Amino acid sequence: MSNEYIPFLSEIKDVIKHTDIEYTFRMAYVGDVKPGQFFEVSIPKFGEAPISVSGIGEDYVDLTIRRVGKVTNEIFENQVGQTLFMRGPYGNGFDVDLYKGKELIIIAGGTGVSPVKGVIDYFGEHREETAGMTVIAGFKSPKDILFKDSIKRWETQMDLIVTVDKAEEKGYREGMVTAYIPDLNISDLDHVAAIVVGPPIMMKFTVAELMKRGIKEEQIWISQERKMCCGLGKCGHCKMDDTYICLDGPVFNYTKGKKLFD
Structure with a gap:
């Protein structure tokens, strides 16, 4: 019986650069894991950081990490073949079974695309399991766009809108993700499921626009992944009212999640 408090060593199988401060570390891992769950990545003497799963393979998980502090700065000093300590996965994640057979709308902003x-x-590779799929991904600028190789594949698999707040170059859609919601082609409101992940203010206004289109609260899921902390509900940093994001989330149906905004 494993001890969930004790981290294990995982080898770095690949390092994929997206931007100057955002890399994906492909970590060796065999076991059950869902999109939207997270691992604690740690380095002795430096600390640990909760990182969302951004990809799942037979013998690995992808962790997309932004270089923003002491722990992540040190993680970025590691290369393929070296090891990092990990524990997890934690949280409930997204249950893909909930979205099968539905018209699926996914709207994400910035690093919110990772979870x-x-x-x-999954649904890009199993289009027959949805009644339709639209993804809107928003970034600050062209240089901040993540997962460019995946985006090329998604363009052939689904209705995809990639937008940036502002672009100096031509050839990019501009504007907030909410600007594209009024024009979404929704054929059956009773069979729609929507997922919204990003900064709190972005999620608030995105959900409001979806509801203007007639999508009900119970048809919307959000992730409070920015509130994750120890993963075990012990430190209390993620507690919002009587809810522990690490234990009860970070994924919530909006009927519950709407009560958990700061």
């Missing part, structure tokens, strides 16, 4: 990427990848 939903596994859902996009």
Whole structure:
């Protein structure tokens, strides 16, 4: 019986650069894991950081990490073949079975694409399991766009809108993700499921626009992945009201999640 408090060593199988401060570390891992779950990645003497799963393979998980502090700075010093400590996976994640047979709408902003990427990848490869699929991914600028290789594949698999807040170059859609919701082609409101992940203010206004289109609260899921902390509900940093994001989430149906915004 494993001890969930004790980390295990995992080998870095690949390092994929997206931007100057965002890399995906492909970590050796064999076991059950869902999109939207997260691992704690740690380095002795530096600490640990909760990182969402952005890809799932037979013998690996992808962890897309932004270089923003002491722990992540040190993680970026590691290369293929070296090892990092991990524990997890934690959280409930996205259950793809909930979205099968539905018209699926996924809207994500910035690094919020990471926790939903596994859902996009799954249904991109199993289009017959949805009644239709639209993805809207928003980034600050062209240089901030993540998963460019995956985006090329998604363009052939689904209705995909990639937008940036502002672009100096031509050839990019501009505007907030909410600007594209009024024009979504929805054929059957009773069989729609929507996933929204990103900064809290983005999720708030995106959900509001979806509801203007007639999508009900119970048809919408969000992730509070920015609130994740120890993964075990012990530190209390993720507690919102009587809910522990690490234990009860980070994925919530909006009927519950709407009560958990700061």
